[in-house]
Amino acid sequence: MSTTEAIERGIGPAANRGYRAYVLALLMVVYTFNFIDRQILAILLPYIKAELNFTDGQLGLLGGPAFAIVYSTLALPIAWFADRVSRVSIVGVSLAVWSGFTAVCGFATGFWTLFGARMGVGVGEAGGVAPSYSLVADYFPKSQRARALAFYSFGVPIGTALGYLFGGLLAEHINWRIAFMIVGGVGVLLAPLLKFTVKDPVRGGFDRVASAEGTPEVNHVPTKAAGFTEVWGVLLKKPSFWFLAFGAACSSVYGYGAAFWLPSFFQRSLGMEGVDRALYIAGIAFIGGTVGIWLGGWLADKLGKGTKKAPYPLVPAVCFIIAVPMFFLAMNVQDKWLAFALFLIPQALSLAWLGPVVTAVQHLVPAHMRSTASASFLLINNLVGIGLGIYLLGAVSDYLTPRFAEEALRYSLYVGQWFYALAAILLIIAARSLRRDWVD
Structure with a gap:
């Protein structure tokens, strides 16, 4: 689609503020379902473990490698495809697929059937995030992208919180199988709304239009999608991409690991059960997560103006340094409401990276490479973060159980904190190299 055609259809830079807000809100809702379906397993662990007699190591495999391997590896070819065809269609189909497999999880009869269903969830979710990053970047100008991507990233804490809440309530009052079926079914119904109400914007539209002073923001933005070789040829020359990707991946080792195992920690070490546990962890995820994500995006946009690009990685770096002792402190407070207040702080700090780092990745390549570059970033982040973190904490817990019994998970969580x-x-x-690698 040409820029002229996009303007005539009111897409991208020509879209009115209300429509752009609607697109961003709907994409955030889709991302919310992405994390509901990804994280609902965490709150259901005690119920599944009680019925199917899984070890922590097996549960870690279900939450980590079963999902992460296909999710991470398929994201790259799907993003390559998204740089060539409708991103909206890909996200819509992906939503229907991952939601359908979430419902299938409710029919599992043993470890391998649940493992296979979780792989199906990963297959669907592989096409959800990278094309959405690209869509958001093409609906909002550079000066607003960190905040727009931060708003989109609200799907992480909202989806995590709703997964905890609805999963816990449904499992407690009905059973864990119905929780999977209901949550998955609702996601399938959302897919047509996305497909038929969101338009695919021109790629790099905001990078083509004239600025307020009447001068082009860039001289030329290629319209032909780039191949893997071309994109990776660009990324290999940019050290900031690799440090951003592996930095985010290390944070995700503990971020995903803690999100998966904290509900079980609250049950084993703090004696929380059922609905109380679901409400408690959902509150931490929602309040702490949304505040942290918005704060990170706002600070990056404010401090990263002009030629100052270092704040995009430095803001989350400082947050991670503070988060380590705060997590330790929160886990060692006896009063559950004081612990709740303390958990909000590291929860916020641990998610402040999403807006700044994702925005920086968007600016390391030209617009026609964004989906593939984002998927490359997500490949590293999720394969290491989800694939290693969730399983690692479960395996360490199993290893420490003979010595610490029910408290083994506590010590496993202590070990994971150093990844921050x-x-x-x-x-x-x-x-140090981000300004040099940045594409204006």
């Missing part, structure tokens, strides 16, 4: 310190180091290194 490693993430901070890598992001600080990324800040």
